[in-house]
Amino acid sequence: MNNFEFKNPTKIIFGKDTIHKITEEIPSDAKILMLYGGGSIKKNGVYEQVKTALAKADVVEFGGIPANPEYAVLMDALKVIKEENITYLLAVGGGSVIDGTKFLSAAAVYEGEEPWDFVRKREPIQKGMPFGTVLTLPATGSEMNSGTVISRKETQEKLAFGGPALFPQFSVLDPQVITSIPERQLVNGITDAFTHVLEQYMTYPAGGLLQDRFAESILQTLIEIAPRVIKDPSDYEAAANFMWSCTMALNGLIQQGVPGDWAVHMMGHELTAMYGIDHARTLAVVAPSHYKYNFEAKKEKLAQYGERVWNITEGSIDDKAYAAIEKTEAFFKGLGIDTKLSDYTSDYEGTAEKIAQRFTDRGWKGLGERQALTPQDAEKIVKMAY
Amino acid sequence: MNNFEFKNPTKIIFGKDTIHKITEEIPSDAKILMLYGGGSIKKNGVYEQVKTALAKADVVEFGGIPANPEYAVLMDALKVIKEENITYLLAVGGGSVIDGTKFLSAAAVYEGEEPWDFVRKREPIQKGMPFGTVLTLPATGSEMNSGTVISRKETQEKLAFGGPALFPQFSVLDPQVITSIPERQLVNGITDAFTHVLEQYMTYPAGGLLQDRFAESILQTLIEIAPRVIKDPSDYEAAANFMWSCTMALNGLIQQGVPGDWAVHMMGHELTAMYGIDHARTLAVVAPSHYKYNFEAKKEKLAQYGERVWNITEGSIDDKAYAAIEKTEAFFKGLGIDTKLSDYTSDYEGTAEKIAQRFTDRGWKGLGERQALTPQDAEKIVKMAY
Numbered sequence: 211m212n213n214f215e216f217k218n219p220t221k222i223i224f225g226k227d228t229i230h231k232i233t234e235e236i237p238s239d240a241k242i243l244m245l246y247g248g249g250s251i252k253k254n255g256v257y258e259q260v261k262t263a264l265a266k267a268d269v270v271e272f273g274g275i276p277a278n279p280e281y282a283v284l285m286d287a288l289k290v291i292k293e294e295n296i297t298y299l300l301a302v303g304g305g306s307v308i309d310g311t312k313f314l315s316a317a318a319v320y321e322g323e324e325p326w327d328f329v330r331k332r333e334p335i336q337k338g339m340p341f342g343t344v345l346t347l348p349a350t351g352s353e354m355n356s357g358t359v360i361s362r363k364e365t366q367e368k369l370a371f372g373g374p375a376l377f378p379q380f381s382v383l384d385p386q387v388i389t390s391i392p393e394r395q396l397v398n399g400i401t402d403a404f405t406h407v408l409e410q411y412m413t414y415p416a417g418g419l420l421q422d423r424f425a426e427s428i429l430q431t432l433i434e435i436a437p438r439v440i441k442d443p444s445d446y447e448a449a450a451n452f453m454w455s456c457t458m459a460l461n462g463l464i465q466q467g468v469p470g471d472w473a474v475h476m477m478g479h480e481l482t483a484m485y486g487i488d489h490a491r492t493l494a495v496v497a498p499s500h501y502k503y504n505f506e507a508k509k510e511k512l513a514q515y516g517e518r519v520w521n522i523t524e525g526s527i528d529d530k531a532y533a534a535i536e537k538t539e540a541f542f543k544g545l546g547i548d549t550k551l552s553d554y555t556s557d558y559e560g561t562a563e564k565i566a567q568r569f570t571d572r573g574w575k576g577l578g579e580r581q582a583l584t585p586q587d588a589e590k591i592v593k594m595a596y
Numbered sequence: 597m598n599n600f601e602f603k604n605p606t607k608i609i610f611g612k613d614t615i616h617k618i619t620e621e622i623p624s625d626a627k628i629l630m631l632y633g634g635g636s637i638k639k640n641g642v643y644e645q646v647k648t649a650l651a652k653a654d655v656v657e658f659g660g661i662p663a664n665p666e667y668a669v670l671m672d673a674l675k676v677i678k679e680e681n682i683t684y685l686l687a688v689g690g691g692s693v694i695d696g697t698k699f700l701s702a703a704a705v706y707e708g709e710e711p712w713d714f715v716r717k718r719e720p721i722q723k724g725m726p727f728g729t730v731l732t733l734p735a736t737g738s739e740m741n742s743g744t745v746i747s748r749k750e751t752q753e754k755l756a757f758g759g760p761a762l763f764p765q766f767s768v769l770d771p772q773v774i775t776s777i778p779e780r781q782l783v784n785g786i787t788d789a790f791t792h793v794l795e796q797y798m799t800y801p802a803g804g805l806l807q808d809r810f811a812e813s814i815l816q817t818l819i820e821i822a823p824r825v826i827k828d829p830s831d832y833e834a835a836a837n838f839m840w841s842c843t844m845a846l847n848g849l850i851q852q853g854v855p856g857d858w859a860v861h862m863m864g865h866e867l868t869a870m871y872g873i874d875h876a877r878t879l880a881v882v883a884p885s886h887y888k889y890n891f892e893a894k895k896e897k898l899a900q901y902g903e904r905v906w907n908i909t910e911g912s913i914d915d916k917a918y919a920a921i922e923k924t925e926a927f928f929k930g931l932g933i934d935t936k937l938s939d940y941t942s943d944y945e946g947t948a949e950k951i952a953q954r955f956t957d958r959g960w961k962g963l964g965e966r967q968a969l970t971p972q973d974a975e976k977i978v979k980m981a982y
Contacts, residue, residue, distance in 0.1 A: 211771075211836040213611025218604070224853065225599025385597075417833040420817045420841050427809030434805060447803040450597040450853070455806050463849075467610065467836070 211417045211467040218462050220354045221380040224454065226446070228384050229259040232300070233267075235342055235380040240298035242269045243291055245311050247303045249273060254390035256346055260302055270294050275303065278482060278489070279310030281326060281362040284317070288325070291318050291339075299341035301378075304395075305350025305402075308343050312358035312376045315339045328371070329360055335373030342380040346387045348453040349399035349490065351406060351460025353381035361483065368479040383457065385449035393440060397545040398490035400436050403456040404429060404541070405493040409472050410465040412501065412511050413579035418468035422514070425464045429519045431455045436545060469579035474500050476577055477588055480565045487554050494542040494549050499594035501535045503587070504578070551596050562592035597803045597853040604848050606740045607766040610840065612832070614770050615645040618686070619653075621728055621766040626684035628655045629677055631697050633689045635659060640776035642732055646688055656680050661689065664868060664875070665696030667712060667748040670703070674711070677704050677725075685727035687764075690781075691736025691788075694729050698744035698762045701725045714757070715746055721759030728766040732773045734839040735785035735876070737792060737846025739767035747869065754865040769843065771835035779826060783931040784876035786822050789842040790815060790927070791879040795858050796851045798887065798897050799965035804854035808900070811850045815905045817841045822931060855965035860886050862963055863974055866951045873940045880928040880935050885980035887921045889973070890964070937982050948978035 223231050236242060242264065251257040261269075272287045290296070291314060299318075301311035315338035317325040328335070335356075345353045352358065357372035388396065411425035432455050438448035458464070477500070478492030487495075501508060509531040516522035516534030525533070539549050551558045566589035569577075577583040583591075609617050622628060628650065637643040647655075658673045676682070677700060685704075687697035701724035703711040714721070721742075731739045738744065743758035774782065797811035818841050824834035844850070863886070864878030873881070887894060895917040902908035902920030911919070925935050937944045952975035955963075963969040969977075 211611070211833060211840070213614060215607065215609050217607035221601065221603035222852075223601050225597075228599060417836065419820060419833075419837045420813060420844065423813030423816060424810060427806060427813050430809060431806045447597060447805075450803065451805045454597070454853070458806065466608075467840070 212469070214466040216462060216466050217374075218354065218377065220377045220461075222354060222383060222457070223380060224383045225450075226384060226386060228382050229256065229344055230263045232260065232342060232344065232380070232382060233263045236264075236267065236298055236300065238267070240267065241294065241296050242267055242298045242300050243287070243294070243296040243314075244269050244271050244300045244302060245275060245287065245307055245314070246271070246273045246301075247275050247277075247307050250390070251302055251346060254346070254387065256302060256344065256387060260300070260344060270296065275307050275310045277306045278359075278361040278368060279306045279313065281329075281360055282364070284310050284313050284360070285325070287314055288317050297339070299339055301341060301343040302346065304345070304347030305352045308345070308350070308352040308378070309358040309360065311341050311343070312338075312352070312356075312372070313360050315341050315376060316373075326362065329369050332369070332371045333373075335371065335375045338375035340379050342382075343378045344382045345453070347391060347395060347399060348383075348388065348456035349402040351403070351457055353378060353383065354457050354461035359479070366483050368483040370475075370479075383453050385446060385453045388439070388449045388452065389444045391443060393546070394488075396439055396443065397547055398488050399456060400432055400439070400452070400545060401490040401494050401542055401547050403459040404432050405474060405490070405497055406459040407464065408497060408538075409474060410468065410470050412508055412515065413469045413471050414507065415510050415514075416468045421464050421466065421468050426515070426518050428455050428459050428464070429515070433519070433541065436541075440545070471579045473577040473583055473588070476569075476574075477565060477592055480568060481551065481561070484561065484564070485555050491547055491554065494547045495551050495554070495595050496591065498535055498539045498549055499591050501538070503591045503594060504583075505531065507580070507582075551592070558596055562589040562596075565589065565592050598855070600852040602848060602852045603760075604740065604763065606763045606847075608740060608769060608843070609766060610769045611836075612770060612772060614768050615642065615730055616649045618646065618728060618730065618766070618768060619649045622650075622653065622684055622686065624653070626653065627680065627682050628653055628684045628686050629673070629680070629682040629700075630655050630657050630686045630688060631661060631673065631693055631700070632657075632659045632687075633661050633663075633693050636776070637688055637732060640732070640773065642688060642730065642773060646686070646730060656682065661693045661696045663692045664745075664747040664754060665692045665699065667715075667746055668750070670696050670699055670746070671711070673700055674703050683725070685725055687727060687729040688732065690731070690733030691738045694731070694738040694764070695736070695744040695746065697727050697729070698724075698738070698742075698758070699746050701727050701762060702759075712748065715755050718755070718757045719759075721757065721761045724761035726765050728768075729764045730768045731839070733777060733781060733785060734769075734774065734842035735788040737789070737843055739764060739769065740843045740847035745865070752869045754869040756861075756865075769839050771832060771839045774825070774835045774838065775830045777829060779932070780874075782825055782829065783933055784874050785842060786818055786825070786838070786931060787876040787880050787928055787933050789845040790818050791860060791876070791883055792845040793850065794883060794924075795860055796854065796856050798894055798901065799855045799857050800893065801896050801900075802854045807850050807852065807854050812901070812904050814841050814845050814850070815901070819905070819927065822927075826931070857965045859963040859969055859974070862955075862960075863951060863978055866954060867937065867947070870947065870950070871941050877933055877940065880933045881937050881940070881981050882977065884921055884925045884935055885977050887924070889977045889980060890969075891917065893966070893968075937978070944982055947982075948975040951975065951978050
């Protein structure tokens with residue numbers, strides 16, 4: 211086990227009919243910017259619940275934050291923050307709205323000229339405007355971590371950054387919100403959370419016995435609740451375990467003391483940036499090829515995962531490891547998630563080369579848990595995923 | 597799954613040679629009271645490491661905090677805090693020293709006359725003097741929670757309390773400290789952590805699918821590392837997983853959204869108060885009888901535990917549940933922990949009645965996850981444990 215430092219100060223308010231509790235968390239003298247996405251919160255009752263809770267507060271609204279939160283849109287929100295002297299941000303939405311709000315938290319107190327500079331630099335963000343969240347879509351874990359991913363159409367970039375100042379002060383998780391989520395988004399959420407765990411787990415044995423078991427616990431729970439959530443999103447027990455699993459998948463806990471991979475996300479982000487494919491689906495496209503390409507380096511953990519999560523008891527380490535990749539791909543497909551790039555676009559020729567070139571241009575030499583994957587490796591992996 | 601609120605702001609600094617990092621965590625202008633126990637830290641190098649780190653700081657020492665931290669001793673430490681105008685507390689020790697420090701954190705800012713009053717009232721502690729910890733004995737989880745248990749010889753009482761102000765600001769967990777811990781203490785630590793998990797898990801199915809799996813993960817890890825830790829405490833991987841498992845067993849995470857029992861602790865505390873039996877050993881005495889006595893109420897979870905943790909695949913629910921209790925008792929015995937009160941004292945007649953009377957006197961009516969156990973039930977359970 212590696213040395214680590216872990217602190218997660220976000221307060222989680224979890225359960226039925228808890229949205230009204232935001233009143234107790236936001237300072238009464240705050241001037242609040244309430245941020246949301248395309249307006250689904252106006253149809254599912256969440257908007258109403260938030261507005262009712264904040265009836266006595268000074269609230270400005272900013273809607274329209276798109277999936278893969280776009281820099282240009284967020285810069286418009288930043289103008290509102292400055293003009294209206296906003297002191298507190300409230301994200302009401304899924305990972306995109308929360309991620310956009312995290313960018314704004316940092317941008318609101320940034321002293322430089324061009325906020326994109328701190329995005330590109332990826333230095334840990336040490337100060338930000340305080341913010342809370344009301345989660346409407348379980349998936350990214352952004353509601354209980356300090357990371358964010360921002361996109362910029364102008365440059366076709368999608369970049370991750372974060373820092374200790376970017377933990378939400380509180381996050382309200384009411385599992386009832388999932389009843390109005392379209393199936394496409396539900397399966398994206400399951401796939402996203404599942405892959406988050408894999409990124410932190412599918413590396414090499416590093417002596418994190420408890421971390422491994424926690425990771426396996428989340429994977430097993432997602433596998434168990436996936437059919438129930440899809441069949442009936444109003445199944446509260448399934449919804450609650452889905453929501454809590456997504457949060458635990460990326461709140462920092464399971465990554466402590468063990469190596470992380472994250473190459474699947476690095477390649478996946480490019481596919482979203484280039485083709486607009488849903489984030490979760492890009493992960494399902496890249497992951498199986500990534501694990502096959504890096505089979506020798508990862509086969510011990512793949513086999514452990516096969517044994518413990520998929521109950522694969524027969525065969526050699528190699529057999530179990532290979533079967534585990536197949537089970538994973540079948541799980542994604544069973545959710546209705548396609549796992550090849552050609553399922554999403556016919557215009558995929560040259561994609562792998564382009565991604566490799568981008569990694570090279572950015573000076574990214576070594577991806578993966580051993581920082582051993584070159585842009586050329588990424589090229590081969592993406593080709594395998596055509 | 598029940599609604600819950602969860603926030604744990606303690607910063608964990610985990611790993612080899614990390615004690616020196618306390619310098620970065622304690623304000624440089626603090627006047628520190630360094631608290632410790634019987635002096636084992638002077639033999640194992642921990643005292644030296646802490647003193648070296650704090651060479652430039654203003655430090656007063658208070659040693660001699662006993663196991664089951666004693667009110668009278670702590671009141672002497674409180675005098676030092678007042679006389680020396682202490683502003684920061686540093687616990688260097690195991691659960692007893694940390695628990696004692698938590699009491700002092702609350703007592704240092706308490707405005708009433710007699711600190712025992714807030715102990716007895718068990719109202720959540722909302723303010724305290726800031727403190728950090730350097731953990732020397734994995735067991736109680738006190739290093740990452742806001743609870744504490746204090747004993748008072750004068751009244752033969754042992755009472756638990758806590759509150760949001762009693763989270764350590766930081767805790768340093770260097771697994772190398774366990775190399776100098778006597779085997780008796782190591783097995784106590786394993787038993788304590790194991791029972792902490794059982795108290796939060798061995799209730800009834802409550803739809804906390806992820807919480808159940810996390811609890812099982814900790815139990816499995818403790819079972820896996822126990823023989824390694826006992827055989828060779830310098831086995832770093834085993835030590836690190838032991839230490840992290842103990843912390844995760846009682847840092848609040850696995851109890852969220854699910855019922856808790858804690859009756860084993862309530863009865864166990866009395867055995868410690870009456871006979872001075874090691875805390876962990878009292879748990880091993882009470883737990884098997886408690887689970888047998890409450891078999892019908894707990895058998896579903898007992899069977900699940902038997903299946904998932906002990907790989908018991910044969911038989912009915914009842915068979916698996918009963919076998920799981922036997923496996924648990926055998927696990928404790930395998931650690932060298934006796935599981936009957938008569939193994940510890942020949943003077944046990946009347947113990948059960950006395951405990952029932954104490955519970956009645958304190959007005960404790962319903963113990964356990966359904967608040968259904970009466971003092972008379974406790975009497976029968978303790979008798980079964982003779």
